[in-house]
Amino acid sequence: MTNLYLKLVIIILPLIIIGCNNKKVETMIEKSLYGKLPDGREVYQFTLKNNSGMKVNIINYGAIVTSIIVPDKNGKLEDVTLGYDSLSGYINDNSYQGAIVGRYGNRIGKGKFKLDDKEYQLTINDGENHLHGGKFGFNKVLWNAEIVSGLSEPAIKLTYISPDGEEGYPGNVIISVTYTLTNKNELRIDYKGTTDKPTILNPTHHSYFNLSGNPLNTILDHQLTIEADTFTPVDKGLITTGEIKSVDKTPMDFRTPFAIGARINDNFEQLTFGKGYDHNWVLRNYNGQLRKAVELYEPVSGRLMTVFTDQPGMQFYSGNFLDGSIKGKNGINYQYRTGLCLEAQCFPDSPNKPEFPSVTLRPGQEYKQTTIYQFSTR
Numbered sequence: 001m002t003n004l005y006l007k008l009v010i011i012i013l014p015l016i017i018i019g020c021n022n023k024k025v026e027t028m029i030e031k032s033l034y035g036k037l038p039d040g041r042e043v044y045q046f047t048l049k050n051n052s053g054m055k056v057n058i059i060n061y062g063a064i065v066t067s068i069i070v071p072d073k074n075g076k077l078e079d080v081t082l083g084y085d086s087l088s089g090y091i092n093d094n095s096y097q098g099a100i101v102g103r104y105g106n107r108i109g110k111g112k113f114k115l116d117d118k119e120y121q122l123t124i125n126d127g128e129n130h131l132h133g134g135k136f137g138f139n140k141v142l143w144n145a146e147i148v149s150g151l152s153e154p155a156i157k158l159t160y161i162s163p164d165g166e167e168g169y170p171g172n173v174i175i176s177v178t179y180t181l182t183n184k185n186e187l188r189i190d191y192k193g194t195t196d197k198p199t200i201l202n203p204t205h206h207s208y209f210n211l212s213g214n215p216l217n218t219i220l221d222h223q224l225t226i227e228a229d230t231f232t233p234v235d236k237g238l239i240t241t242g243e244i245k246s247v248d249k250t251p252m253d254f255r256t257p258f259a260i261g262a263r264i265n266d267n268f269e270q271l272t273f274g275k276g277y278d279h280n281w282v283l284r285n286y287n288g289q290l291r292k293a294v295e296l297y298e299p300v301s302g303r304l305m306t307v308f309t310d311q312p313g314m315q316f317y318s319g320n321f322l323d324g325s326i327k328g329k330n331g332i333n334y335q336y337r338t339g340l341c342l343e344a345q346c347f348p349d350s351p352n353k354p355e356f357p358s359v360t361l362r363p364g365q366e367y368k369q370t371t372i373y374q375f376s377t378r
C-alpha cells in the first residue's frame with residue numbers, strides 16, 4: 001500500500017510542478033496597448049518577467065526592446081538601455097534604438113551588390129551607402145506578435161514578411177525573432193528566416209547599453225573584453241576594406257579587459273574614421289555554435305553583461321553619433337558616448353567581399369542566429 005502511494009507521488013508530483021510552471025509563464029508576460037501608428041494600427045508592449053527579478057519590455061513596432069531592467073550588485077533594479085518613453089520617439093528615431101535591424105545590419109558600399117550575376121541597388125540612407133536595411137528597414141515596420149506557450153520561461157515570437165523588392169532587396173523574406181527571458185537573467189534572441197528567391201540576410205540587434213543604469217553617465221568607464229584577435233578595418237565612409245588586421249599593439253585590442261575610454265581618443269586612424277569605436281571584430285572560433293563573444297563590466301554598479309553568439313562578427317559601436325539632440329527616456333538628452341551597441345552579425349559589406357563569410361540565403365535554406373545578452377554582477 002505504502003509502496004503504491006509512493007509510486008503515485010513520484011508520478012504525480014512532477015506533473016503538478018510542470019503544470020504550475022506553465023501556468024506561471026502566462027503570468028510572466030503582460031500585454032498592453034503601447035500606442036497607435038499614424039495609420040491607426042495598434043502597437044503592443046510585452047513585459048517579460050523572470051523568477052530572478054529581471055524585466056524586459058518589448059514592442060512589436062520594430063521588434064524593439066524598450067527597456068531591460070536588471071539588478072546591480074546591491075540588488076537595485078535599473079534600466080540599462082537607452083530609448084524613448086513613447087511610440088512617437090521610436091517612430092521618429094534615426095539611431096536604431098533597441099531595434100532589430102535588417103535585412104542587412106551595418107553598411108553595404110554604395111548600396112550595391114551582385115548575386116548570381118544580377119546587380120541589385122538598395123536604398124541609399126547613409127552618405128553614399130546603405131545602412132541597417134534602408135529607410136524603412138525591420139526597425140520601422142509592425143511585426144506580428146505571439147506569446148510562446150508551453151515553455152518554462154517567458155518568450156514572445158515576432159514575425160515579419162518583407163515583400164520582394166523592399167528597400168531594393170530581392171525575394172519575399174519571412175523573418176521571425178523570438179525573445180526569451182531566461183531565469184539565468186539572459187535575454188536570448190533567436191532569429192529565423194526564409195526566402196523565395198536568392199537574397200541576402202544579416203539582421204542584428206541594436207540596443208544601446210549603459211550598465212550604470214544612469215544615461216547621464218558616459219560608457220567610457222565600462223570595461224570591455226572581446227574574444228577576437230583581429231578586426232575588419234574600414235575606410236572613411238566606414239566601409240570595410242576587405243582586410244583582416246591583428247588587434248595586437250593597437251587600441252582595438254580588447255583581448256583582456258580595457259576601459260572603453262582608455263584609448264578611444266588615441267591618434268589611431270581607424271578611431272578617427274569611426275569617431276571612436278565603430279568596427280567589426282572577427283570573433284574567435286567561428287563554427288556556427290554559440291560561444292562567449294564579449295564581456296562588458298561597469299565597476300560602480302558591479303553589473304556585468306556577457307554576450308554569447310553563433311555569429312562570426314561583433315560590431316562594437318561606442319555611441320559616437322549621439323550628440324545630445326535626442327530626447328530620450330525621462331526627458332534626458334543622450335549625449336556623446338552615453339550608450340554603446342554590441343551587434344552580432346556577419347562582417348559589414350560582406351556581399352561585396354567574397355573573402356568574408358557569406359550572407360546569401362537561397363530558397364529551401366533557413367537563416368538562423370542565436371545571440372544572448374546575459375546579466376550578472378561581480
Ligand code: GLA
Pocket residue numbers: 094095096106131238278279315317321341343
Ligand atoms: C551602427 C553603425 C554606426 C551607426 C549606428 C547607428 O552601430 O555601425 O555607424 O550607424 O549603427 O547610429
